[in-house]
Amino acid sequence: MNFRLASAVKHFGQIRHASAVAASAQEVLAAGNQAAISELSNGFRVTSVENNRHVSTIGLWLDLGSIYDDAHLNGSSAFVEQLVYHGSGGKAQLELELAKLGGRLSSYTSREHTAFFVQVPNAGVEKAVALLANAVKNPSLDNSAVEAERNVLLRKLAESESNLSEVALDNLHATAFQGTPFAQSPLGNTNGLTNISRDDIQSFLKNHLQPTRIVLAGVGGVNHERLAALGEQHFGSLTNNYERKIPQYENVRFTGSEFIYRDDSVPYIHGAIAVEGVSQNNPDALPLLVASTIVGGWSNTSNVNVNAPSTLVQKLSILPALKSYQSFSINYNNTGLFGFQWVSTADDQADVMEITGLIQRQWKSLATSVTNDEIDRAKNLLKSEVLAVADDSTRFADRIARDVLNTGAPVQLADLDKAIQKIDSGSIREAVSRNVYDRDVAVATVGRTEATPLYAAVRYGQSWWRL
Template sequence: MASRLLKLSSNFRVLSQRFKSGASHSGDYLSALSTVGEPTELTLTDNNVRVACQTTNSETTTVGIWINAGARYEEATNNGAANLIQRLTFKGTSKRAKANLESEVANLGARLYSFTNREQTAFYATCLNKDVPKVVELLSDAVQNPKLDEADVANEIKSVLRETGEIEANIEDVVFDYLHATAYQGTPLAQTIIGSQESLSSLKSKDLQYYVDSHYKASRTVLAASGGVKQSELLKLAEKNLGKLDDTFDGEPPVLSRCRYTGSEVRLRDDSLPYAYFALAVEGPGWSSPDRIPLLIASTAIGAFDRSQGNFEDAYELCHNYKAFNTTYSDTGLFGVYIVCEPMQCDEISRSALKTWHRIANSITDAELDQAKNRLITQLLSQQNSSKANCEDIGRSILAVGHRTPLSEVVASIQNVSNQTVRDITDKYVSNKCPVVSAVGPVEQLMDYVNLRARMYLSRL
């Protein structure tokens, strides 16, 4: 293990030095990556569960189950169902009481994780290699046999509703929920992950069980792992523990309906808040689009900073927080910036944000481009020594695009993006497009939507 870490550390230092020196030894560089990123193997079981594994020389493994289930697969009437099921999954199964499940996990020294987003649900754990069979059995039981008693469901709904007040206190989450609500209004992507008070109040145990029966199917499931487990072993565990997972549907299988993007805005003015919080975005590409990497580079070039950490540029000195984002879904996305600023600076900083978009689309420098590429590559390399980060990437990638691209290919695709491509792709998504705006707080001074829309025209230099 120590030798492996030393090898990785040495590679990171060499690659970092090449970044800083601006060396262009791309052949040697990509060859060096083969010693850092291990290949990901993918196999299909007889009942169509996808099994994906990245084997490394590690004493621990992160293994988990990823499912195509989330808020985008819900209706307005059952919005929040996927999140509720995820929260209840580790609270007991038809085979294990909650106390027994918690005791088993504690005895293994494993750490459980779970999440639900708008398109995916995941249950995973990090454990010692010798405990992988037990963890896979435990996760499989939790996913296939969740205990959804009416009393437990009612208590969990009460808990979610109580936490809603705490979520409202996290203004950044509120801004992004509103951003989705206005950008994808009238479609499932407009729904929040936790659900509305109305939908949660009407959900019963039978509704959650119906969602499980409709969505937790073999062909919608990935068993993913990264660490000291081999693909052959993981495949046997999948066949043993998930081999009976049903893959038949009552009617048509659930599919993602097209979510129409609408340029629009939503503002929640509250002058009692000390700062203005707002997000400004345009529609971006989906996971499979060739435009995703160039636009990700553009987003990285725009960057992020926090005044409390002292890392802000003169151009953004009016901000307290500034963060570029590039949120990606199966067939769409949101490319934009999130800003926290003084109330009377909303207009000026929004103008500055639009100018930055147009500058990237018109005249990003080679130095800016190289820096953005290096930052992206560094992030990728820094994740390679984390089985948790790798497992998350495997599960997410297999569900989103059906495979996980080798690290060397990802790095090569980043390196091969030209200055002109970044400008062209940024121009394609920004210039003369209808933006979406979500604003909370004392936002009276934020320029009106018509003015914002007019400023989306790019003046050629």
């Protein structure tokens, strides 16, 4: 009796402690992490979070990515990212000017966006905005700059081939969204990068470098009114006059298919399997993210195996063929991908099919019998991730800027935390049943692909109810 009483008291104390922590997290997210947004008369938008840190992340995010490249000129967005540096006398010169402020420059191009941002002490925010604005508005388009960056981009493309997991994910997009802009790689392709001319880039910029397609974002010790004034100062004169065609966000078509790229010099098979996911705005986006977190991931370098809290990891970790796997739920503006990647030996196709079959059965379990323990673990992981975003000014700025470009407004982290907390077994079962169960799949493999699972078997596994 005494043991049971002590156990109950201890358990009660844990509940009270967990509740206090949850309340504290809500307070942290609600106070000092509220994102503000304003819009200039020309449609240029400014979003920011003032959290009184000594260092701020300031940047420009553009609605410009590989989905807007012409099919025969895939790589145009990547060219723009590189050429922007030349607008201030070259990347080295721009980095030198920012370094004088104590800043560090970063940039990226994705399928939907291109971003340029810098971490800088608060005293250097105004100068950093001026430097970034000049670089983005006045990129160098002389032939020598274009040719120099062509070589850089072709080298980057060649180097990317060594990251086979990324190659598999890129090929997954290529087959899943074949015949649509989402099949195009943010890195471009050899044909596009080789043939893009200075005039092509100039035309591309005139189509896309419009104020309604640019967001100035800042997180740190930056006042929103001051940042909005800087936006007006540097971008208020831009107009939305499209001399050529208005960029369109084309409809996306998912195709159940496979992309197999055999390279026997690779010791393993790197693969990815996915169904069509949902857009960022879709009500099922968050339940599917929780579901993907439940599926989780594992690597043979991890100490977690049969002692893992996840039964799926317990089953997969004892398979000698498996080297690693990772679940994902990717949300774009009007589509997505829900699936997983894996790396395994390729000695026996049956071994690979056992790996993919176990994960597919986990998908069906999510649609029928997901447990509260699994959901709570996944929600706690995601809520921790929300706190991590709040603590990282660069990730925070990137998130709110992409929110504004995709949805028109930043998602408040406190609201996101509350939305995660509301996810239950019913919402996960419904979301997985609607979007995953008995849906066509796309499969991509790279390396020793003779062990690629039979497509018909993978597709059949989507509708087989036996768990």
